[in-house]
Amino acid sequence: MxxxxxxxxxxxxxxxxxxxxxxxxxxxxxxxxxxxxxxxxxxxxxxxxxxxxxxxxxxxxxxxxxxxxxxxxxxxxxxSKKMMNHAAFLQQRIAKRHEHIRQYDLEKRQLESTALLLECIAGSSILLLSTEELGSLTVQLNHKAKAVQERINELQNLIPAPPQASVDEDHNVGLHNYYEEMQCSAATT
Structure with missing residues (x-):
């Protein structure tokens, strides 16, 4: 008990x-x-x-x-390195709480802007949005675009580049194709 x-x-x-x-x-x-x-x-x-x-x-x-x-x-x-009086202890606790509040506020704003972005994608008109909401939406879109670009760069680094043909080989292949087309067109006429 x-x-x-x-x-x-x-x-x-x-x-x-x-x-x-x-x-x-x-x-x-x-x-x-x-x-x-x-x-x-x-x-x-x-x-x-x-x-x-x-x-x-x-x-x-x-x-x-x-x-x-x-x-x-x-x-x-x-x-005195690890000592603290009551006032210093309370100040430290208050600072930690303020940091937690700031983190929660940041997360809340991110979730709100994500929800706003999803509403706009679903077809909601952006004409009805306030200036603050448009700014939040712009930040969210820029963040998403940056993440997409980083992912594209990662994927491009994973794919090996095709072997480069020399300029002469490309020129010769191009000429060969040109002559074949000319011969085909001459034969048909």
Whole structure:
């Protein structure tokens, strides 16, 4: 059975708040260990509680100290390379959403212009179209013409060229055909 969604608000009752902290802290420490095992990353967690004199450390104090010392030994650029604050994270998400919207808008316009092209091919009059629709239709036709030309070029590159006869051979064949025609016409007259 699924858990009900809880509201993330300050728990007023001290006993309930401590019990929740104990449960959540235990779950968080378990997640840190699982992350280290499943993803093969060096991770640690240090949790300070207002009612406990010393912090709880996961995995162990020695390993946590090593992880923190390794992190401190990195240059400032390496430390902050993949870090981001909440505002930067939200800006990145917004930019990605804007890009998705732009892509969907582009696809929508392409589908509309394709539908318009198909309507015109089916016999719909282009006299009833607006300037914007005519521009869209022109872009669509240019795109299709370019695709057809590229395909023709591909096919021409696949077909081997017939062997070229020399100019003298063509001239001689032409003369031979001319003399034969002359002889046929002389024989009939």
């Amino acid at each position: 699924a858990r009900k969604k809880i509201k993330l608000v300050w728990i007023n009752e001290d006993a309930r708040r401590r019990a929740t902290l104990k449960k959540r802290r235990k779950g968080l420490m378990k997640k840190v260990k699982e992350l280290a095992i499943l993803c093969d990353v060096r991770s640690c967690a240090i949790i300070y509680c207002p009612h406990d004199p010393k912090p709880e450390v996961c995995p162990a104090i020695e390993e946590t100290t090593r992880v923190l010392n390794d992190f401190r030994s990195l240059s400032e650029m390496e430390k």
